[in-house]
Amino acid sequence: MAELLFEVLSEEVPARMQAAAARELERLAAEKLAALALSYDVLQTFVTPRRLTLVVTGLPGRQPDVMEERKGPREGAPPRALEGFLKAAGLTSLAEAELRETPKGRVYFAVRKIEGRSTRSILPEFLTELLSALNWPKSMRWGEGDFRWIRPLQNLMAIFAGDPLEGTFALSGQDRLAFTGRTQGHRFLAPSGFSVSGFDDYRIKLRQAYVILDARERRKIIQEQCEALAQEASLTVQADPALLDEVTGLVEWPCALLGRIAPELMSLPPEVLITSMRSHQRYFSTRTPDGELADRFIVVANMEAPAASPLAATIVAGNERVLRARLTDAAFFWEQDRMEPLEARIPALQSVVFHAKLGSLAEKAMRIAVLARRLAEQLDVDPLQADRAAMLAKADLTSGMVGEFPELQGIMGSYYARHDGETAGVAQAIAEHYAPLGPNDSCPSAPLSVAVALADKLDTLTGFWAIGETPTGSKDPYALRRAALGVIRLIVENRLRLPLASIVAEAAAQVLNELKLREQLEPIRALDYLIKEREGRGRLVEVGRELLEGLDIAEVDEERIRFVVDSLLTFIADRVKVTLREKGVRHDLVTAVFNLGGEDDLLRLLMRVEALQSFLDSEEGANLLVAFRRAANIVRIEEKKDGCRYRGPASPAELLAEEEKALHQALEKAQGQAAQALKTENFTGAMEVLARLRTPVDGFFDHVTVNVDDPAVRANRLALLSQIGATLGQVADFSAIEG
Numbered sequence: 001m002a003e004l005l006f007e008v009l010s011e012e013v014p015a016r017m018q019a020a021a022a023r024e025l026e027r028l029a030a031e032k033l034a035a036l037a038l039s040y041d042v043l044q045t046f047v048t049p050r051r052l053t054l055v056v057t058g059l060p061g062r063q064p065d066v067m068e069e070r071k072g073p074r075e076g077a078p079p080r081a082l083e084g085f086l087k088a089a090g091l092t093s094l095a096e097a098e099l100r101e102t103p104k105g106r107v108y109f110a111v112r113k114i115e116g117r118s119t120r121s122i123l124p125e126f127l128t129e130l131l132s133a134l135n136w137p138k139s140m141r142w143g144e145g146d147f148r149w150i151r152p153l154q155n156l157m158a159i160f161a162g163d164p165l166e167g168t169f170a171l172s173g174q175d176r177l178a179f180t181g182r183t184q185g186h187r188f189l190a191p192s193g194f195s196v197s198g199f200d201d202y203r204i205k206l207r208q209a210y211v212i213l214d215a216r217e218r219r220k221i222i223q224e225q226c227e228a229l230a231q232e233a234s235l236t237v238q239a240d241p242a243l244l245d246e247v248t249g250l251v252e253w254p255c256a257l258l259g260r261i262a263p264e265l266m267s268l269p270p271e272v273l274i275t276s277m278r279s280h281q282r283y284f285s286t287r288t289p290d291g292e293l294a295d296r297f298i299v300v301a302n303m304e305a306p307a308a309s310p311l312a313a314t315i316v317a318g319n320e321r322v323l324r325a326r327l328t329d330a331a332f333f334w335e336q337d338r339m340e341p342l343e344a345r346i347p348a349l350q351s352v353v354f355h356a357k358l359g360s361l362a363e364k365a366m367r368i369a370v371l372a373r374r375l376a377e378q379l380d381v382d383p384l385q386a387d388r389a390a391m392l393a394k395a396d397l398t399s400g401m402v403g404e405f406p407e408l409q410g411i412m413g414s415y416y417a418r419h420d421g422e423t424a425g426v427a428q429a430i431a432e433h434y435a436p437l438g439p440n441d442s443c444p445s446a447p448l449s450v451a452v453a454l455a456d457k458l459d460t461l462t463g464f465w466a467i468g469e470t471p472t473g474s475k476d477p478y479a480l481r482r483a484a485l486g487v488i489r490l491i492v493e494n495r496l497r498l499p500l501a502s503i504v505a506e507a508a509a510q511v512l513n514e515l516k517l518r519e520q521l522e523p524i525r526a527l528d529y530l531i532k533e534r535e536g537r538g539r540l541v542e543v544g545r546e547l548l549e550g551l552d553i554a555e556v557d558e559e560r561i562r563f564v565v566d567s568l569l570t571f572i573a574d575r576v577k578v579t580l581r582e583k584g585v586r587h588d589l590v591t592a593v594f595n596l597g598g599e600d601d602l603l604r605l606l607m608r609v610e611a612l613q614s615f616l617d618s619e620e621g622a623n624l625l626v627a628f629r630r631a632a633n634i635v636r637i638e639e640k641k642d643g644c645r646y647r648g649p650a651s652p653a654e655l656l657a658e659e660e661k662a663l664h665q666a667l668e669k670a671q672g673q674a675a676q677a678l679k680t681e682n683f684t685g686a687m688e689v690l691a692r693l694r695t696p697v698d699g700f701f702d703h704v705t706v707n708v709d710d711p712a713v714r715a716n717r718l719a720l721l722s723q724i725g726a727t728l729g730q731v732a733d734f735s736a737i738e739g
Contacts, residue, residue: 185209
């Protein structure tokens with residue numbers, strides 16, 4: 001058994017692409033080795049900024065032999081058929097073929113042994129195919145050829161069983177790279193090449209040449225170095241796993257060093273300092289024992305530079321100088337942006353297109369304001385404050401700071417709002433109106449923030465649904481799935497009781513009204529209207545409503561609104577299923593509740609689902625589900641046979657057996673009790689009512705025959721069975737429950 005070691009040395013690969021490339025290389029190698037019938041013990045991949053490495057241990061010396069069998073014509077077949085068989089099978093006479101008994105008589109078979117090729121002769125072709133098949137999100141074409149790679153290749157090291165493989169890889173035309181048994185270490189610390197005999201030798205010599213091959217080891221070293229530096233300065237490192245992963249992909253020999261932020265720049269908002277250090281420089285932020293942002297940062301150099309050495313001092317000074325320049329620019333934007341009130345930036349949003357069909361960000365801000373006012377009434381929030389926050393929420397997008405640091409949108413708006421004298425609630429709502437952006441993002445809890453964040457997401461969703469730009473398959477260019485998940489989290493985590501259908505209907509009507517306006521008039525001068533009519537801050541609350549209600553336009557197509565509401569709520573329901581499935585809740589239970597229709601209160605929906613799951617997890621619930629299916633199947637089969645529908649309630653006069661009378665009485669009683677429990681949202685109580693049906697249902701099936709000779713009795717018993725489904729159907733659509 002032998003080992004294959006393959007390394008692709010190139011210019012620096014972007015950190016964000018390295019892990020995916022290593023996984024793809026591992027997958028492709030496994031697939032191609034399986035196709036070649038080459039077994040192995042262990043297959044591993046490693047990645048650094050400059051190298052992508054594959055090591056496969058336990059490879060055999062050659063492929064296994066294969067017996068190829070070809071079925072031919074029957075004995076006594078025409079000569080031409082026999083000649084064709086011999087030619088196709090590579091035989092010279094029928095004596096070389098085997099005659100076998102088959103159900104169709106004696107048949108000729110050609111059996112040929114194909115000897116496996118040596119693994120060494122196969123591997124150059126295997127590696128060539130591997131290189132050509134690996135795809136990158138972005139790639140560069142080599143010269144005039146078809147080969148594409150993320151960065152220019154420098155060397156291909158291929159070693160099998162301790163010796164280099166022979167062969168070359170065509171890059172473009174006459175440009176080829178030969179497989180070698182040599183590689184290089186760190187670009188600056190050990191640029192000279194060296195020979196390698198195998199993976200263990202390779203790993204050891206790389207470390208001697210200042211390269212740590214394993215990304216997990218580099219990550220651990222970086223984390224430990226950063227924590228040690230911070231601890232020495234009585235600080236802590238701000239946790240940032242994503243930045244740690246990225247820095248791991250930037251260095252082959254990590255060396256963490258501590259730098260200082262210029263004192264005069266510490267007056268900038270902490271978010272500005274952190275974003276500038278993180279996004280532009282890949283520095284780690286530190287915090288003081290009381291949690292405040294410290295004036296120290298950690299840079300991870302790709303160099304051997306002991307802390308007390310002149311080289312370390314030079315590196316730190318250079319990074320401090322670069323950071324000062326970055327933060328000086330930020331300080332300029334900070335001062336310039338505050339010279340203009342946030343409200344004065346609203347007109348500039350008119351020139352920023354949100355979507356070609358949905359207008360500018362100014363128009364979106366006005367729609368959000370109208371919707372936020374509506375939600376404020378539901379959340380017992382001051383509508384004036386909700387409208388004010390919504391109108392100002394997008395204004396910071398025209399600021400210099402957000403232009404330089406797009407990640408700070410919303411956050412900078414909140415700082416500027418406080419500077420302008422806006423209330424703390426309005427400033428907080430501006431900062432949080434994009435949240436939650438993902439599953440790990442915190443969810444706003446302040447009612448005003450929730451109202452504006454919900455309005456923003458619901459406007460986006462209804463807008464794109466109104467123009468028919470909905471997600472298809474895996475494509476979701478406008479992140480509408482994320483917006484829907486944000487709506488769900490805002491509602492569920494804040495325990496909100498909202499009539500979602502009516503709110504979506506109002507939002508859809510607002511969007512569709514604007515679409516009709518654009519068809520009938522020149523582009524809406526929304527901000528001109530706002531500026532002209534507003535008499536003060538308080539006037540902002542009526543702007544959106546006046547714009548839409550003050551113009552003479554045709555009524556919105558009600559059918560289109562219903563379509564938007566129904567399809568969007570179905571989409572949100574699908575996202576709820578995904579969310580619950582991740583929490584271990586069965587998606588069919590969500591469907592069973594949604595199928596009842598008329599349920600647009602997500603919180604009530606989840607309460608129903610939780611009660612239904614607890615019910616079905618009980619012995620009574622599981623047995624009742626089996627009984628329901630039995631009853632439903634009987635009714636369905638008989639309806640199909642008779643060509644009619646049997647619907648309850650059953651007639652008491654036609655009930656003969658004591659068991660069917662008992663079931664009828666139990667169903668009548670359960671129907672009323674369940675309805676009362678549902679009315680008071682006592683879903684657990686409704687399930688308990690249904691659980692009491694188990695005994696009479698079991699008694700019916702044990703002692704009553706449905707298909708009797710008397711047509712009237714038979715029809716009444718079928719109606720009684722259908723009444724079981726109707727009673728259970730008050731709580732959920734049991735026919736949608738799987739398993």
